[in-house]
Amino acid sequence: MPNWDQAVYAADRLHDQMLAVSTEVAQFRAGQPAAADLTDTLPQLERLADQVRDAVADLAGAVSGVDG
Numbered sequence: 001m002p003n004w005d006q007a008v009y010a011a012d013r014l015h016d017q018m019l020a021v022s023t024e025v026a027q028f029r030a031g032q033p034a035a036a037d038l039t040d041t042l043p044q045l046e047r048l049a050d051q052v053r054d055a056v057a058d059l060a061g062a063v064s065g066v067d068g
Contacts (some may be wrong), residue, residue: 002063003062004062007059008060014055021049
């Protein structure tokens, strides 16, 4: 049975994570960073991608009624 409260929370969290990714990419593009800046930007994007993946899994679990 879907847990809609949990699904709404997970969807909101996913939205926040996607905005964070979008912001990071926009800042990267606007700044035209030097190669040294890539060493900071890429790990941040990897962390954000992990958070997005977790949020998607939470949302899928809530909608399907399966925890985890």
